[in-house]
Amino acid sequence: MQRVLLLGGGHAHVQVVAEAARLSAAGAAVTLVSDSRLTPYSGMLPGVLAGRREAGAMMIDLAALCARHGVDFIEARVEGFDRAARAARLADGRTIAGDLVAFDLGAVPDLSAIEGAAAHALPVKPIAAFLDAHARLVGAMERGEVRSAVVVGAGAAGVELACALRARAGAAPRLTLLDPGLPLSSLNAGVRRRAARALARRAIEARSGRAVAVTAAGVVLADGAAIAADAVLLTGLARPPRWFARDGLPVTEDGSLATRDTLQLVGEDDLFATGDCGHVVGQTYPKAGVFAVRQGPVLARNLLARLERRAPERWRAQSAFLVLLDLGDGTALGGRGGRLAFEGRWARALKDRIDEGFVARFR
Template identity: 35%
Template sequence: MASERTLVLVGGGHSHVQVLRGFGERPEPGVRLTLVSRDLQAPYSGMLPGFIAGHYRFGECHIDLHPLATFAGATLIHDEVTGIDRAAKRLRLRNGAPLPYDLLSLDIGSTPKAEDVPGAAEHAIAVKPVDRLAERWARLVEEVRAAAAPPTLVLVGGGPAGVEMILAMQHRFRTLLGDPPERQPRFALVTRGGLLERHNRFVRAAFRRVLARRNVAVHEDAAVERVEAGCLHIANGRRITFDTALWAVQAGAAPWLAGTGLDLDAGGFVIVEETLRSTNDPCVFAAGDVASMQGHPREKAGVIAVRHGPPLAANLRRALAGEPLRPFVPQSQWLALISTGDRHAVASRGWLYAEGNWVWRVKDGIDRRFMRRFQELPPQTG
């Protein structure tokens, strides 16, 4: 009989929760499964703007990893990986002993590249990693409520995440603080290029209308050169003052990956083949934001991480069985459903555009169905 093999999953991201669910439904004989996660409540990024806006409770948009790991028959280690000894096939943990593996999969998300802009890490609140967002948001709500005068909140980042976040915040504070309007915080959105550059002109126009209607100042073509306490310095010499700044720009990779010897792209992300396996280590896989598929660049989006889940699970099984892996390439365009803070959303794909409360209801239904797969686990037998 073959000896037991150890599969270690690092991170409870959108791809790994699907691996856990799949291994729970169909256990792999002779495989010891371990999950290492810094946080025990895994957020679903698609519902976080709704959580900020007040449409969802914490438990509705977070996956409790403990029952999911139990369902999968996995050992859950509440710790953070700080490095990989690939020669010895061991993970270095912040608080524990080295952890051996036979097969390793990384799904640890990304973090904003605040260090690229002097002062950003010290004077701005990072929107990512999203698993810390609920805590940061609760503190910000209390600070705004306690402020003697309405503060100015500035968000840096003009992609879907930034636009959804600032509109969600604006909606939530309008609900919390009520009228008159002068009690409300002032909001500004700052983006290096144009607003929602990857989306068609109808989508961009729709959000410009919404932002104008909500009195959110939009500063396009405003590259931030440095951040000081209370002030963004823009490349053209302008200054934008703030009481609180949030950072939602293009994400970077975990710094410890640089010391692993894995092939990494310019952003520090793990380069993988179409099979989601590392290009220079057959024992390491990566999915979600931390993965960069060779020859198929994609933006860092939750929908990509979700779609990595099933092929990752299938190829991990094949690798454990010594079978050939199968390629998977995520589509280059997908339907984006971008919320406007209230129960309203805009649909975008290529030149497709639609908006309305019905779009939000479609998005809400899709998101809730995804979450139910991990919150309503089937009973275990045997």
């Protein structure tokens, strides 16, 4: 019997688990290892932060999903990988090997990139830990103990996080969104213009600058300026686990697992990577859940193809993809490709339908 080992319960792997019957029918025993029984679907996080959804609504129960599809689930943290033995080293001292191994471990903010961040900043990932910290922060804002916050990183996560804070904590706290570039700089000009207006309407100051240090007093910028703040939240700066490179796995410049367009690691036929922890060499696309979601079905088919000794299919990142940002007030801001930009209540309803539809597949 062939062993298929899935490391990390990310957006691609939940889809492989849901399709595991096909792998079992081809003679494979499938195991999923993830560090927590519940994995969050980040698209719903802004709704949770704004207080309109329960945290449970965005969680996929990996143990239950695995049980339904005949997959063994191991709740453990992966801390290393023995490439020759194709075996993961777990934090509890165990090792677990696979004939085919896939990585979908996501990425977490690299706190070492900003001095003092580990001591003074709240990273948005891992999401489960952030939810507790966020609840305490909102409470302190409501009591007037925290009167200002800086959100570092003005990508989709930063914009949604700042809007959710405004929705939750009211008009009083001073909120700043800090980024070296403009908010949503990777999206089209129409979306950027709408985002600038949406932030201004919410009295969220979009400030240009690179954070180099976080202290108890706020953020220090590369040009020496400082922003005083009672709380600092960190988005962006995500990087994959450092042990990928340490353990001799092929990595790109930013430390992601380097894959071919078949999602197989460069130089390996039996190792695969998807989502934020990997990158297809030669293709340009950002780290976003939408790509992990799109890679899931291809990964499932390519694992099956490998078991059946068939040629794998190729994955290509779509150049235009739909972006929908929850603005925390019942509306969403959206866009696609180089031109399309829109916002409104209907956009939030569309986002809810897509997000709820995804999570419902794994319930």
